[in-house]
Each structure stands twice: as C-alpha cells, then as structure tokens.
Amino acid sequence: MICLGIESTAHTFGVGIVSDKNDKCEILANEKNSFTTDAGGIRPRDAADSHVQNAASVVKSALEKAGVSWSDVDLISFSQGPGIGQCLQVGAAVARALSLEHKKTLIGVNHCIAHIEIGKNLTGAKDPIVCYASGANTQIIGFELGKYRVYGETLDIGIGNLLDSFGRALGLGFPAGPKIDEMYFKAKNYVKLPYSVKGMDLVFSGLQTAAEQKIGNVDRTDLAYSLMHNAFAMLTEVTERAMAHTEKQELVITGGVAASKALREMMGKMCEEREAKMFVPPVPVCVDNAAMIAWLGIVMHKAGNKTKISESFVMPKQRTDDIEVNWL
Numbered sequence: 001m002i003c004l005g006i007e008s009t010a011h012t013f014g015v016g017i018v019s020d021k022n023d024k025c026e027i028l029a030n031e032k033n034s035f036t037t038d039a040g041g042i043r044p045r046d047a048a049d050s051h052v053q054n055a056a057s058v059v060k061s062a063l064e065k066a067g068v069s070w071s072d073v074d075l076i077s078f079s080q081g082p083g084i085g086q087c088l089q090v091g092a093a094v095a096r097a098l099s100l101e102h103k104k105t106l107i108g109v110n111h112c113i114a115h116i117e118i119g120k121n122l123t124g125a126k127d128p129i130v131c132y133a134s135g136a137n138t139q140i141i142g143f144e145l146g147k148y149r150v151y152g153e154t155l156d157i158g159i160g161n162l163l164d165s166f167g168r169a170l171g172l173g174f175p176a177g178p179k180i181d182e183m184y185f186k187a188k189n190y191v192k193l194p195y196s197v198k199g200m201d202l203v204f205s206g207l208q209t210a211a212e213q214k215i216g217n218v219d220r221t222d223l224a225y226s227l228m229h230n231a232f233a234m235l236t237e238v239t240e241r242a243m244a245h246t247e248k249q250e251l252v253i254t255g256g257v258a259a260s261k262a263l264r265e266m267m268g269k270m271c272e273e274r275e276a277k278m279f280v281p282p283v284p285v286c287v288d289n290a291a292m293i294a295w296l297g298i299v300m301h302k303a304g305n306k307t308k309i310s311e312s313f314v315m316p317k318q319r320t321d322d323i324e325v326n327w328l
Helices: 044-066 085-102 111-123 159-169 177-184 205-213 220-246 261-274 291-302
Strands: 002-007 012-019 026-034 075-081 105-110 129-133 138-144 147-153 250-254 277-279
Touching: 002 044, 002 085, 002 291, 012 044, 012 085, 012 291, 026 044, 026 291, 044 085, 075 085, 075 111, 075 291, 085 105, 105 111, 105 291, 111 129, 111 138, 111 147, 111 250, 111 291, 129 220, 138 220, 147 220, 159 177, 159 205, 159 220, 177 220, 177 261, 205 220, 220 261, 250 261, 261 277
Parallel strands: 002 075, 075 105, 129 250, 250 277
Antiparallel strands: 002 012, 012 026, 129 138, 138 147
C-alpha cells in the first residue's frame, strides 16, 4: 500500500510518500518547503501564503522523488490538527482536491500521534513513554486503555517556542533552537534561572522572561546554556516520573527539539541510570514532515478508518488524547 501524506501544521508544507512493505515504513519521498524569517516569528497569514505558493511544486517533487504515479497511490492523508488554523486549511484543501481529482481515499490524522507512530516503527520501540518536544507542543505521552494518554505537558508555551522566542531576543532569527544548541556546549558558567515544574506539568514563560531580562548583563553563551539546561532538566524530570509511574522501560524522543544533542545527552543519562532503552528517530522524521503523516494514514486505513470530505475540516486545538486508537 502506498500513501501520500500532506503536512502543513505550521511553517512547513510537506509531502511524503511511504509504503508498508512487510509492515515496515518505507519512505519513498519526504519533500518539503519551509517558511523562514530572518527576524521575528511566524505570521500565520505569511506562512499560509507560502504554503499556497509552493504546494503544487512540492507535490510534484515528491511524486518524482518516489518514482510513482497517481495510479500507484492508494490513499491520501493530511494533518487535521493540531496546528495553526490558516496553515492547516491549506493542507486540508490540497488533500481534498487531490482526493477528489484522483478518486483516492482521504484520511485526516493527528500530527502528534503521527510523530509517535513513525517513531515507534522506525526505532522498533514497542510500548514506550514518548517525550514529544516541538515548537508548539511539549507532552509526555504513553498508550493506555485505548488512547495515547498525556501524563504531563506544558501549561503555557512549547519548549521549541521557548527556545525560538529567546533566540529572537538574542537576535538569532528563526529557527533559533539549533543555534542555541551549539552555544550550549561552548558555555563556561551557569546563570541562575527559574525552574518551574508543577507536578507532572511544565511552565516555561517565567524562565523565558527571566533569561531575557539578563540579556546584556551576562555572557550570552552562558545565558543560552542556562536557559536550555533548565528547560531540558525540567523535561527530563517529568519524563522520568512518567516512566517510574507506568513502569515502562522504553523512551522515544520525538518532535523538532529531539534533534538537540543537549536533550539527547541529558535524557540518555537518565535512561542509563534507569536501565531503560532510549530511542530517537532519524532527524528528518523528528522535525515536522509529511512521511509521518503518510505512515499514520496507512496505519489508520488498515484499521478501517477514513475521512469523508464533509468531515475533513481542520481542528487547530485537537489534542493527542482526543483520538480513539483502534489500531493497537
């Protein structure tokens, strides 16, 4: 079976094509165009306009890269939520148009669960705790009683948004996370900053404000290190608590922030001390991408799921634990 998936939750418009040979995810193409800025964050209208302008060329590029024609494609999936509404609408509209034009089954999928399912398939993890850390999302997730349950999450901003917002204050542009990750390993001193864990939940805005107030008063590399260190230590603490509570011995780190060497190092030490296994999918499927959307489309289709055109509306605030998981 071959699925073409469309991702458009935020700054990335992606088209992925995957097959399920021997129940393994085989990525035939994973093309994308990402909207970026030199300064400031994402303006939804600008990102959506970029998606509209680039959608046709990304679809064409994916088909060419995969070496398939529309007659080879069995179904089309798209990110239905969560995400930026205007951006999601572009992907949904493209998916609907292609579904109608080529008479293909349509499946709307949850972006967060797509990260989880492709991560499990590519790493071989069976029943992990998932640390999902991205720009807009920070959740600690595990499968339990028919749903992916959220054991802990951010109460304000995503950890990726924390890094990007702080990076903008430093004048690093967008995305700032990779640049701060480089600074992390060059720092010499720790700068005292807030550490806010509320039970199993996290609060990052106070950390951001305190760090930004120190810009110009302390070494910027030390400050970037200290902000990232506290944020990742908070995330590691609640992840370990979830593993202890559920007695799960596997951890999958996914989302764009999973590309961070600093986060992998800290989580790796925690798992080593717990004698647990840590899995990190390849970076191209940790960041926003459409291969994961295509893979979840196949997984859900095999379980009998499909989306009517009339039900293909987007859900910007859809939660991970809203989804009834009938494929596990």
